[in-house]
Amino acid sequence: MRVSVIGCGYLGAVHAAAMASIGHDVVGIDVDPHRIALLAAGEPPFFEPGLAEILTEGIASGRLAFTTDVSAASGAAVHFIGVGTPQQADGHAADLTDVHAAIDSLIPHLSPGDLVAGKSTVPVGTAASLAERIAPTGATLAWNPEFLREGWAVQDTIDPDRLVAGVPAGAAGERAADILREVYAPAVAKGTPFIVTDYATAELVKVSANAFLATKISFINAMAEIAEATGADVTQLADAIGHDARIGRRFLGAGIGFGGGCLPKDIRAFAARAEELGKGESVNFLREVDAINLRRRDRAVQLVVDALGGVYGRKVTVLGAAFKPHSDDIRDSPALDVAVRLRGLGADVVVTDPQAIENARRAHPQLTYEADRDEAIRDADALVLVTEWDEYRRQLTPEHASALTHGRVVVDGRNGLDAAAWRAAGWSYYGMGRP
């Protein structure tokens, strides 16, 4: 099938390459010429495991091309919209500028019978208004939310947990769902659940999934706060409640909380949209979820301050900058927030990360960066683990660290280290929600 993908950021670039890898003829379109030049050369503009391989394969096979010229979309049967919907600069609502720009640029190139499939995360009600805008072209709109996780994006796109197609009522909707089944034929053939809904439900599936995940993380972080007041261990608590299949252990990792380009802005946009709908009360708890999440960053900073008896002039090595491992994304990164706050208190902060240093340096040029982990921790008074890369969690032993550092204080902002092993090696170990 001929497919166009408008917007080649994290979502769109992966989607375009993944669609080519399952056999479609794909053109990826973006307004950023630098991004398009990189992609056309088979180079991912960001770190995403497995993406370089499918980009190179797709381009070599002739099934994958990238351009800034939106007229290349004409002739495609399906046009995916994968542009970003960031948080507005002056509020919590989603900024839909790029979605509207993408649709407006695409409209002159649509033909009757084309399917426009929205993948971006949007406030509920957006699809219905976009459907009206494209109606005069004779194209149909579907809302087909994307659930990919950064770091697993290729796998999540090719082999998702479920597919959701929000379509209009009637024959046009049935046809739209059939086209999407054909697009995702390999996953559908494997028995991946394919759920057909109306527009509003499809839009809400996405935001409610992210709201649930964020709530789960803040729930366990709230339990961490209670654990801190009582001497309990939140990691054991999470293991124990996680054995209940109704609860499940995943996303019960207590620590400095969630960040990234999705969960924080999506829960804020959801609350803002609910407010507009007169239903703010229904998701008031999301404000609490956000507040708990942000408090945990303060807690990590406080642990360092208390452990060192003040951080002014002390060397603190921050292990991690990305919002999570297997990513170079630093959007709303709790790791960098902790680093910036420590620096604000006068600590001599050195940040290290296997992938995210360049992005971090652009966003926070005031911090000191050192790509080499061992150089970064040399003569440190304290280590603070904030992104649980294997390089720090598994490969950095307390014995190795002891030979390099000045102090013996480690604050484990992700509960990723073996506390007993660090203590046995003479370190003062501080976890999140642990005695």
Ligand code: UDX
């Ligand atoms: C998320 C959703 O998982 C995905 O389905 C959606 O499409 C986009 O948003 P992503 O932002 O890539 O994906 O990251 P995710 O793996 O969900 O992690 C989000 C944040 O939560 C990270 O900062 C991570 O460190 C944190 N987290 C995750 C925890 O603090 N504890 C956990 O137990 C799990």
